[in-house]
Amino acid sequence: MKIKFPLILINFKAYREAIGRRGLELAKIAEEIYKEYDVSIAVAPQYIDISLIAERVEIPVFAQHAEPFDPGSHTGFITLEAIKEAGAIGTLLNHSEHRLRIDVIDEAVKKAKKLDIITVVCANTPEVSAAVAALDPNIIAIEPPELIGTGIPVSKAKPEIITKTIDLVRKVNENVVILTGAGITTGDDVAAALKLGTQGVLLASGVVKAKDKRKVLEDLAKAVLETI
């Protein structure tokens, strides 16, 4: 994979605070922290900003979703080929705000492999995480949806979800990387995620909606350095 771990992956969602010029600025900050602390940070901007950010910022860029079907008559949809051409090295799939059919995840993971695109498949429960692991994506992000956007980190509120996820996933797939998502906002949350045995975090509002985005990202990066 073209990224290193532990990884801090920032989902820009459809947030007003992270689109266009503001999205580029946030990506620039992430790039600075990446370089200053040598901690792996990646961003998942809206489709509309992928090419701009991929061109101007030297950190990995992910799409938030992509369709597995081939380029063609699919008005209003974005293919895996399209995100790659725009400069993304990977994509989120099956985010809790964009759930997918099981056969579509299978198809997307297989096709992304052929195209050398990194897949980060989100899962809402330990069992779904294990199911996803059987499809062999590069990365799984476990995110209990009831904690997303709450600021209550799953690593603190329900650490047993993380440990159970790791247990179930490892029985099915030894290699897939596991990230912790949902409610991550502080360095402590990152440290907890790493100590529980996952290799990074997926977060969104904790950074995107922060008053001082740089400070939050610095806090997260320092926690990575102190924990590993």
Next chain:
Amino acid sequence: MKIKFPLILINFKAYREAIGRRGLELAKIAEEIYKEYDVSIAVAPQYIDISLIAERVEIPVFAQHAEPFDPGSHTGFITLEAIKEAGAIGTLLNHSEHRLRIDVIDEAVKKAKKLDIITVVCANTPEVSAAVAALDPNIIAIEPPELIGTGIPVSKAKPEIITKTIDLVRKVNENVVILTGAGITTGDDVAAALKLGTQGVLLASGVVKAKDKRKVLEDLAKAVLETI
């Protein structure tokens, strides 16, 4: 489980030939063959006929789908509780004509377990079968969609799909029952499915659209007796 294996499971789909009075007649024939040959046969009629068939026929009745959400404000949807009250002992889920989100399958399987409802989760590839296996349903039916309704049995056209499915599923789940679906129409197909290591078949048009439904079912039942 309240059913025995090998199992011949007949999906009535939304076929005109298997609704209302005609659906009841087909279920009656299935019951007669079941009793005459002591071979396990179950039927999955349309919602509309579940209670009628469950009341008048003494073979297991499955729904073709059911929603995992609780009874309530869900106009036009049928819950797991509703199919149980109507007399079904189980339900198909994720049929290729009714694909589901991975989180919905997880939710449905967990809830069905609590309600003591048997789940038959369909899968289109060996990898999806393994993913489904991680969700621990009672039964998986592997059905390559390109063969459904063709009369070309997967057990003959692509036996390696069945064997690969068994391999991948068993790494994840030792107990789940595996059925062979897609293109099954003759006793030979049933024999091939059993010899490959699955515990029965899921079929539809092969029986429902047959001129002589009794003869087809007899042929299938005899093949079970000759193979086991």
Next chain:
Amino acid sequence: MKIKFPLILINFKAYREAIGRRGLELAKIAEEIYKEYDVSIAVAPQYIDISLIAERVEIPVFAQHAEPFDPGSHTGFITLEAIKEAGAIGTLLNHSEHRLRIDVIDEAVKKAKKLDIITVVCANTPEVSAAVAALDPNIIAIEPPELIGTGIPVSKAKPEIITKTIDLVRKVNENVVILTGAGITTGDDVAAALKLGTQGVLLASGVVKAKDKRKVLEDLAKAVLETI
């Protein structure tokens, strides 16, 4: 049409209180009130109970939804042909809990006409009501979703929605019947709906979840008699 107006149409939704034996009992009560007061009442039970209720109760039975495609390979879906064969004379379409694509509503209304099935298309705004009117169903039910299940009747809380709906619909379609939905629970609500110029009500929890269902239905029926 095989029903008369004003109409009280009771949607059983997926309520636990209105399924199986309990659904039949509620339909029986509706039938008694219909006969006693000669006020038109119809029921929309779950698919699973359509045939039972249509067989044993002499009031119009509607489905809660039906698919416009032809009978065939559609596992887990119910066609217009199927609800007709089960004894329904009509169907709800596009309920706020089961929203449809505009082309599917068009297709369903056209096919229902050929099959002599009455269509009751729900709409959430005056504009959507007018759009639906252009598709020429038999009946439109205007139901602001924010009031559904609240017990706050649209006819009182937002009477201007009803009058605006009537205005916009009549510019497009002179014949379609308009029902008032959302929040209807009392005879007063029914009276208000009729006085505003609609020809009946669509309601659910107000009857289905009532302690004394007969009393509520009597109250609604009396209000019809006193208003017309």
Next chain:
Amino acid sequence: MKIKFPLILINFKAYREAIGRRGLELAKIAEEIYKEYDVSIAVAPQYIDISLIAERVEIPVFAQHAEPFDPGSHTGFITLEAIKEAGAIGTLLNHSEHRLRIDVIDEAVKKAKKLDIITVVCANTPEVSAAVAALDPNIIAIEPPELIGTGIPVSKAKPEIITKTIDLVRKVNENVVILTGAGITTGDDVAAALKLGTQGVLLASGVVKAKDKRKVLEDLAKAVLETI
């Protein structure tokens, strides 16, 4: 509106031939023809290329779809606000490859109006066109899906669909602009569309997949000049 009619609107779909650098080149050609002939041409590129094309090309840019919900927690979806910020002046909605629920079209049209975004709502039948007209978008494109991508123009194969659409739409809405879509590839097709009474064309493969895109666009532009 910020565009003039007759209009030639080119949908880039998810075609490989119209993404990234190739999409920009096609938009450049469209711009040249626009300026040379003073015939109104607009493009609807993939999300990923909207900002690039809007920045470098001086013709109207449309999105192929946009969600009506507000910016926020909607991973993998693009809002009306986002396409506007990226430089689009309008959006297609309800394309046959991206059909929408009737309430979503209503919501999108209303919100686009507030944001001063032009809406082009596609419709598959005259009745759906009339229904859409009741929602009062800026533009309706009538496209019988069975002709899309065939090279058989609706204006020739089924001119009665266009005339019936105009009749039904005008009863509901006097102002909405009507475009002809499906199967348009030549100047003759454009001329036929204008003579039947529509104010332009929506096309895709006819231009995007043409060997000589400039020549096709010139042919279309000349036909506009000769017809009006």
